[in-house]
Every structure is written in structure tokens, then in C-alpha cells.
Amino acid sequence: MEKSQFTNLIKQGFNHIPLSREIVVDTDTALAMYLKLANSPYSYLLESVQGGEKWGRYSFIGLTAETIIKVYDYEVRVEKKGVLVEQFEVEDPLEWIENYQNQFNVPKLDNLPDFNGGLVGYFGYEIIRYIEPRLVSIEKIDELNVADILLMVSNDLLVVDNLSSKVHIITHINPDESTYEDAISKLNVIEDNIKKSFHYLPSPSAEIKTDDFVSSFGKNNFMKTVEDIQRYIIAGDVMQVVPSQRLSCPFKAKPIDLYRQLRILNPSPY
Template sequence: MEQSRFDQLAAQGHNRIPLTREILADMDTPLSAYRKVAEGAWSYLFESVQGGEKWGRYSIIGLPAKTILRVRGQQITIETDGVEVESIHSDDPLSWIEAYRQQFDVAQCEGFPRFTGGLVGCFGYDTVRLIEEKLTEIPEADPLNNPDIILMVSEEVLVFDNLSGKLHIVIHMNPADEGALAQGQQRLDEITAQLNRPVTPLASTPNRAISESDFVSGFTQDKFESAVERIKEYIVEGDVMQVVISQRLSIPFQAPPLNLYRALRTLNPSPYMFYLNLED
């Protein structure tokens, strides 16, 4: 992008301007590209298989994000570069997140992939309590202490075109930063250089057989049966039509998490596969 075009977009009021570079990546795979430039905390990989027989055209790789949003109940924290910079109380965290998203005015440029970044992460099951007033009763504390919502502000993305073998590098620059365009071009050079290096092999871990008895549930048999009886009462009273009881099953796992994702995508390639590295 020329400086004049960059300045023109900035003058239109956009506070994020995307810069892109297209490179040939037919010798890479989305996984190898992820490992070269994105493997680490606050990164992600989105893939998809269509019809159970062929890969979706695009795979999305999110490079490590600098800014992280966490929501626990009505408390929101913002972390930048590993440091908490703001803590906010909100009666409506979902509306707050939407307002936060809208503060980014991203210039729309022709020829760019359909997805070039944004808020990426996960909403826990208990997020429904922010929507359904009947469910506002405080649940039991999560023994894992996971946030209800955790989102990465994804501003550096690779879009892997599995059909053409091309890869689009997309980064977003704030025109208010001094020398933003030059810094962006330098960053594109850095990412390109990372993609041109060989990928290091993943550490191997020995395989071992496991059985159902190896898994630990946080739901005892008595509590499960009690929950079933309570659900029957809700159905009779007309409060619900259907309920699916879930339980958390855990087992010690020492291998790199990416190895688990690789195994799952091999055993069960499916639509909307995702790998999120949320630090812990």
C-alpha cells in the first residue's frame, strides 16, 4: 500500500488499516505455517472439512494477540502484553463487549479475504446466565477457575487458501502511531521470513492404551441421579422440554496440546475444527 492511500484511509476516520501480502505457500500446510509463526500463547488455528471428504478452501491462523479480554460474572479485565491494564464492572458484559468491538473502525479494502481478524475466543456455557434471567442464580465455583468469556483481539492473521496454495498475511495498523505504514511493512517482512524457515519437528511422546476407568468425572453417581429426578420435575412443571446433562471428564495429559489436536483432526475431520491456545 502506498503512503498516499494509507493517509487517505486514515483521513476517512479509520483507526485500523489492514496491510496484506500474498505469498506462494504450496509447500506448506496450515499446521506447518501455524508452527512457524503462531505457535504459542494467544494464537489459534481454524480449519474445516466439508462433507467429510474434502478440506474447506480457507484455513485461518491467528498470530499471538497482544490484548486479551476476560469476563468473570460482571467483572471484565483487559490485559495487554501480559499486564492487566483495566478492570471494569458491567451489569451487561455482552453489551460492553459489543461496544468494545465497535470502537475499531477497520478500513474495508477490495481483494482482502472475508475474515481478517477481530475478537476471537470462547464463551463458556454459563454465559447463558447473562441472557436468561431465570438462570441468574450463581452456579458452583468452577474448580478450574476458567473465565466465563475469554477473547483475543486478533490483529495479525494468516489466511491459507487450500485451493490455490497461496497465503495471505494480514496485519492491522493504527494510523495514529508514528511511522505506522513503515512499521507495518517491516512486520510483513518479518512474518514472511518466518514462513520461509524450516519447521522444527514436534516432540514425540510414547503412546499408551487408555480405558474408561482412567477418566475422572466431577459428577458423582448420586448427584447425577439427583439431577435426573430434578429435570423430570422441571419437565412435568412445563419449565423445560429437553435437557442434556453434561459432565467434565479429565485425564492426565503430558504431550504438547497441538499433538492432541492433530490426533483429533485425523480421527474425526469435521466442519469448524479449531485449536485455541489460551495460555493455560
């Protein structure tokens, strides 16, 4: 994008403008680039498989996000660069997130993939309470103390085209906070980091046995739940229920090494 186009977009009222650069990277995989550039908290690697056999065309690598949104029950927390800057209660977290996202006026540019940044993260199962009023009063013990919603504001990312071996380097800037030159400098730094040599040292192999796992539910409780579900089905109260339990064990390896094994063992289509 030339500076004149950037200036014109500002005049049109856009306040979150993506600048990008396309380079050829035919010696690195998306996973290697993630390990090289973004292997840190609040980053991401999104890959997909088509038909269970072929890797999807695009892989998305989110570089470390500065702004993080966390929702616990009806409390919203906003962190910037690891510092809590806002904390408040809301009546409808989903509505608040929608309004938050609407503040970004982003131009749609033809040279960029459909997804080129935005809010990335997860909406936990328990957010059903925000949608189904009958479940609001049900309180469950939160053993893990994880956020019901966690979203990263993904401003800097790489979009890897696995077909053409090209990478879109993308950075979003707010014209009120940064200049065109700032964005170009950031693109230069990211490109230089992509081209650097890198050697990754995997975690040492560790043997984990079935007996090492501990159930959060227990065998007897699980069997009783199955029997209860059978009665509910016979009575016509439910059609289908999926009982679940959490299995955990000590794990000393790097999380990314667990992901590396999972993507080989079971490359899922999502």
C-alpha cells in the same frame, strides 16, 4: 497497499487499517505454519470441514495477540503483553464488548477475505446469565476458574487459501501508534519466518486408559440426574435436557498434539 492508499484511508477516518501481502506457499500446510509461527499462548488455528469429507477452503492462523479481554462474572480484565492494565465491573459485559469493538473503524478491502482480523475467542455457556434475568441469582461453584468470556484482539494473522495454495499475510495498525513503514517491516518478518525451514518434534506416545479418567459428576449422581429429567419430561416441564459431565485425566503431551489427533479422528464441520 501503496502508501498513498494508506494515507487516503487515514484521511477518511479509519483507525484500524489492514495491510496485507499474498505469497504462494504450496509446500506447507496450515498446521505446519501454525507450529512454525504461532505455537504459543493466545494464538489460534481455525479450520473447518465441509460435508464431513472435504477441508474448507480457508484456514486462519492468528499470531500471538498482544491485547486480551477476559470476563469473570461482571468483571472485565484487559491484558496487554501479559500485563493487567485495566480491571473494572460492568452491568452488561456483552454491551461493553460491543462498544469496545465499535471503536475500531476498519475499511473493507476487496483483496482480503471476509474475515481478516478482529476479536477471536469464546463466550462460555454461563453467559446465559447476562441474557436471562431469572438466572442472575444462581451461583455455581467454578472449579476450573476459567473466564466466562475470553477474546483476543487479532491484529496479525495468516489466511491460508487451501485451494490456491496462497497465503494472505495481514497486519492491522493504528495510524496514531504505528507507521506504514512499521507495517511493511512486520509483513517482511512474518514472510521470512514462513519461508524458514522447520522441524517439529511430536510428544512421545502415551497410553491413556478408560480407567484413568475421573468424572466430575460420578456415576450415581449422573443416573439420578437422568431419572429426574425423565420425571420433568413426563410432567411437561421440559422437552429436552442434555446432562453432561467433565472427564479428566493427567495429560503430559503438548496440547497441539492432542489437536492433531482429534482432527484426524473426528474432523468436524465447525
